[in-house]
Amino acid sequence: MNTLAKRHPSQTHRVLTADDIEALAVGAWILGTGGGGDPYHKLLNMRLLYEKGHQVTLIDPMSLTDDALVAVLSNMGAPLVGQERLADPDFAIKPLRMMEEHLGRKFDAVMALEIGGGNGMHPMQVAAIGGYPVVDADTMGRAYPEAQMTSVAVAGLRCYPLTMADIRDNEIIFPRAASWRWMERISRKACTEIGSVAATCKAPRSGAEVKQHGILYSVSKAIDLGQQVRAARAAHADPIEAVLGAAQGKLLFTGKVVDVERRATEGFLRGQARIEGLNENAGQTLVVHFQNEYSVAFLDAEPVVMTPDLICLLDTVSGEGIGTDVLRFGQRVSVLALPAPEVFLTEAGLSAVGPRAFGFDLDFTSVFKGEQA
Incomplete structure (x- = not known):
């Protein structure tokens, strides 16, 4: 059985502990298949946020109302550049704020575009800073490099709008694109021009879309995987x-x-x-x-x-x-x-x-x- 797609017995609301965040970093890096960005810097930021009293609540995707508005978040660009250009965690929330202003509506929750690597940790920073719950789902079940390589793109859902921000205070809104591949091409070009790394908020998803087309319970899967690895290390097992x-x-x-x-x-x-x-x-x-x-x-x-x-x-x-x-x-x-x-x-x-x-x-x-x- 494909356990990465199997329903996880998640609680409707689960406050993640500091240990959960540590395990998530381990599991997400494995599921990243080499990409999604090294989660280490985001893990350091999350440790600091938790020390300051911030917390993250993980919610069951099936608890979303059909009309809930969910932000789909990620960093975009070349992972190597992300290692060289560090960003304050407040940077991660900028595209979400831009999208809320563009839509004229607040988001009800956030989720990862991809559970893999640092992008699996990315919405945790936004949630800890902004107070949003994180949906136990993503759109890849791993990491992939391009916009059309998601479950929502495969399902033919709308690819726009998209917001993007960099550390220099550049902000870009893509209100429309002809297709997922066109959104990939034009947003990638913009990302390259601003240094090959940017924070993004992808096309918003409704609760109904997440429930029908998301890769469900992938955050819990990553945490469970990380916990197994950490337990093996502690026991000097393989x-x-x-x-x-x-x-x-x-x-x-x-x-x-x-x-x-x-x-x-x-x-x-x-x-x-x-x-x-x-x-x-x-x-x-x-x-x-x-x-x-x-x-x-x-x-x-x-x-x-x-x-x-x-x-x-x-x-x-x-x-x-x-x-x-x-x-x-x-x-x-x-x-x-x-x-x-x-x-x-x-x-x-x-x-x-x-x-x-x-x-x-x-x-x-x-x-x-x-x-x-």
């Missing part, structure tokens, strides 16, 4: 096995990173990593390609795993997720595959996020073929 068990994943390869080619271009971080096998994979070479996130991996020139299956590179000892922006020579890594949300296994989903969407002339074959419910 955190990789903890991830495999918690997320119904498969271990594909273990090895050492021997080469990384990486370039920031057109608002993305693109490249590939070469991993030489260790232990049972000795003598083999795995090449993993990425566009912000890991997209396709080739074992001795043969494709072995590809999007929308989640390709996760984890530190073999700690179980920590390794982003495409921090991957480096000498790291001992375990390469895992986790099941994709079912919406991306449909014809429309594969058109949006399958290997051809990333430039690979491959028909999608899942590592979990015949296993997903």
Whole structure:
């Protein structure tokens, strides 16, 4: 069964503890499949906000009224730039305020565009500062690099308006776009012009849209995953096995990173990593390609795993997720595959996020073929 899409027995309202936030950072970084931005800086901000008495309330998406207005939040740009350009947490709330002014209405709740990486933590900052509840859902169940690579885009929901802000006090509103791909193109161009990193508030979603088309209970999934990894570390157990068990994943390869080619271009971080096998994979070479996130991996020139299956590179000892922006020579890594949300296994989903969407002339074959419910 695809546990990443399975309903989680969430309470209608749950006040997240500081430990929950710590676990979320671990789980979101694993689910980020290399992208979504390193959550560490956002985690530091959240620790400070909690020390000051702020809290975050996580709400069950099914408790939303159909006409509730939900802000969909993320950072946009190249993860490597996000490591170099730090921002005050108040920066994250600017696009939401812009959108509220544009719409003439306050939001009832916020949610992540993607649960992966720092973007899984992003709405937590906004919620802690602004007092909004966070919906236990996102639109990817992981991280993807482009606007059309979401469950709401696959469903054909409206792609506009979008608001964007940077640290220089530039504010941009995109009131309309012809399609999701056009929204991606024009907003990415603007993001590149202001330094390849920006905070955004995507097209608002109604409560009905979230309930019908969101990836539900993904925040709880990330927290649970992080808790399993942290518990394994505390018990001196194998955190990789903890991830495999918690997320119904498969271990594909273990090895050492021997080469990384990486370039920031057109608002993305693109490249590939070469991993030489260790232990049972000795003598083999795995090449993993990425566009912000890991997209396709080739074992001795043969494709072995590809999007929308989640390709996760984890530190073999700690179980920590390794982003495409921090991957480096000498790291001992375990390469895992986790099941994709079912919406991306449909014809429309594969058109949006399958290997051809990333430039690979491959028909999608899942590592979990015949296993997903």
